[in-house]
Amino acid sequence: MTRLWSQIKDLRLRRDAIKWLQLRTNGGEHSLTRDEINDFFFDGERFKLIDPMKGIRKPRELEAALTIMTSFRKPGEERPYADDVGPDNLPRYMWEGNDPDTYTNRGLRLAMERGLPLIWFIGVGGSPMQFHAVCPVKIIGEEPELKRFILTPASEDELSFTNLEERDMAEEIIKRYLLRETKTRLHQPVFRASVIRAYQGRCSICNIGHASLLDAAHIVPDSDEHGIASVTNGLALCKIHHAAFDSSILGITPDYTVEIRPDLLKEVDGPMLEHGLKARHGQALMMLPKNAKERPDRALLATTYKRFLFAQSA
Structure with a gap:
């Protein structure tokens, strides 16, 4: 693998995967099963977007992580990893395990340092399990003492912050922007996918199914x-x-x-x-x-x- 591949092809892979997911889900309206997600092709070859065993997908071809996954939690149940939100109301994603230097945690850290876009798959239930694709997202900080990363929705025109010191330079403006974007592009789509799935795609009052x-x-x-x-x-x-x-x-x-x-x-x-x-x-x-x-x-x-x-x- 050449460094040229990691810098240029990496970005093209991320761009193509995000565009494919947007088309495949009709702009985020639909959720996908694991098999449907892994039906993505890049340069004519199938390229899996979800790791079969781990929540963090760091392909061997890439230096940085590509996707993250949060498992579905039924009401009253706990997830294996306590992905949550912080006091700033921004989502957190937990390390894999306790070692900060596992290849998956290093992969997320490198994505943060380079400001690379990630894809976040969030389980919304169903049988087989369905996932809502939230993309792109970016990592804007790490809380090593809590063993987790700080996430925010990303966009092409978003200001790029690679560490918390830069982020604090315009704290109030950025905070308002991030809170609005997090609700609009993360919370609401996942909420919609979860609710529509639970009600089998029908109105609870009149039963219309479109x-x-x-x-x-x-x-x-x-x-x-x-x-x-x-x-x-x-x-x-x-x-x-x-x-x-x-x-x-x-x-x-x-x-x-x-x-x-x-x-x-x-x-x-x-x-x-x-x-x-x-x-x-x-x-x-x-x-x-x-x-x-x-x-x-x-x-x-x-x-x-x-x-x-x-x-x-x-």
């Missing part, structure tokens, strides 16, 4: 959460019912019953109001996750149901 018409709605606002949102704080809703839910036209009781605001029940209008909203009043949700542990949190529904009742008296 993915392009579905949203992953938060029961309580994601601004009240820390880290990647839990599927139990989500509902798969078509765009009409999502808007109605967010505007307190439609409420859902803690026992999963749909209610429509009383003044709307008295209105006479077109078929959408009659069949899409009024006809659902007093009816149970039509779709819930098969796994009871992934169903909507009743305490969170109680919070938004209070908001729904308050809107009627306002």
